[in-house]
Amino acid sequence: MRRSLFLAFADKSVGTLLSVGMMVIVSRLLTPAEVGLFLVASAAVILIETFRDFGVAACIVQERNLTPVIVRSAATIVTLLSAVFGVVVFTGAGWVAGFYGSPEIATLLQVAALGFLFAPISGVRLALLRRDMAFGAVAVIGISANLAGVLTAIALAAAGWGAVSLSWGSVATAAVAAIGALIARPAPEAFRPALAAWRQIVPFGFWSTLVTLLGILNESMPRLLLGRLLGFGAVGVFSRAVSLTQLPDKVLLGAAQPVVLSTFAARLREGGDLRQPCVTAFTIIASFQWPALACLAILADPIVAIMLGAQWTAVVPLLQVTAVAGMALFPATLIFPLLVSMGRIRDFALLNAVLVPLSMSALAVASTFGLSAVAWALVPVNVVQGAAMLWLAKRHAGFEIRALGAGLARAGAVTVAAAAVPMAVVLAAGRDPGMALTGLALGGAAGAWCACLFVVGNPLASEIAALAGRLVSRLPLRQRAGA
Incomplete structure (x- = not known):
């Protein structure tokens, strides 16, 4: 794996x-x-x-x-x-x-x-x-x-x-x-x-398509509504804020979903259960996602300036809100492969059939008040969706809430540690500290994040240690002795 x-x-x-x-x-x-x-x-x-x-x-x-x-x-x-x-x-x-x-x-x-x-x-x-x-x-x-x-x-x-x-x-x-x-x-x-074999494919395809369709509607509806109500410029600005918010997921977590699906399916075929793997996976996902989004919200000004340029300054206040709102969706990476591997995709489809229309309605109402209102509407929408995903995962995987809470507490600790350095830089040098100080802030956040993983016993620390051990073992013997 x-x-x-x-x-x-x-x-x-x-x-x-x-x-x-x-x-x-x-x-x-x-x-x-x-x-x-x-x-x-x-x-x-x-x-x-x-x-x-x-x-x-x-x-x-x-x-x-x-x-x-x-x-x-x-x-x-x-x-x-x-x-x-x-x-x-x-x-x-x-x-x-x-x-x-x-x-x-x-x-x-x-x-x-x-x-x-x-x-x-x-x-x-x-x-x-x-x-x-x-x-x-x-x-x-x-x-x-x-x-x-x-x-x-x-x-x-x-x-x-x-x-x-x-x-x-x-x-x-x-x-x-x-x-x-x-x-x-x-x-x-x-x-x-x-x-x-259409009878084997069509029923699964129906529920899988319904899940995917509802998810895409939930993600695409702001674009479609804003394009109609506020023009294509508003779509461009809001979508850039959302795209930057999704970068941690795409860079760090996007690779996990197909591998998790294949691995979970293989584990179940061999007669295993998914209780502990689920808790570990949720903890690792939150430990990646939360610190990255916290740093993104704190350093929104310089990140937008560096990545998008001067004509996109309207993205900054939206990014600060969407990054915080995105933290609630940490279960999203795992929930689809978990339920597909367990043959429970129908339950996820039915849950989304209730949640997505509610979310779309909230965003539709918010869009009549402008871009800022749409961004703030994502906070309660994402919290409700994230909680519902966790409930469904617990129902089928059977893990304990106490175990998940302990894992998320470790993820919260590394988030605070990672955010401390960027926050100190912004407080000392202002909202746009420049490229050099922004690089220093991100480097300090990465160092504090990594150190805190080992201090709090985060499961991600053992994976990092195992990776380092394998890399060292592949070095020539003379280099290992010198190290």
């Missing part, structure tokens, strides 16, 4: 760093309105992609008795849905453009629809690689695809293509992922049409 996590982390972290690099450069090449225009179009495409994927990847990973017929049926279903929804996006682009009063959206949607051509090639193959724990191949494919997309988007944006450059970047990403998956896992049998 550690090796798989490392490889998945390499994939996700490099991909995220490439995306961050693109965000830094593109934010200086495109206006907030152009970025917002793309984000509204991409939100619509992502909603359609949820139906297209139909939970097939998760179904393949968790299936206890995977047969060639199931693989062929899954590939056939993805191909049919990709064809149907690709046509829907392409032909419906004009209607969406009319709804928002922006003809440019039609072009963005029609370009993005080309990416649907590659989904049948990559989707099932990548799922098979993850099931086989072949995360090295998945990492190479993911990094190559992200690099192709980033370079394409930046080159076209620099050439003056505007918002559509980002759509072409997404198409390049999909194309390279398909080529890489085809090379790494040819699986020619997947191209033979079959629907014999």
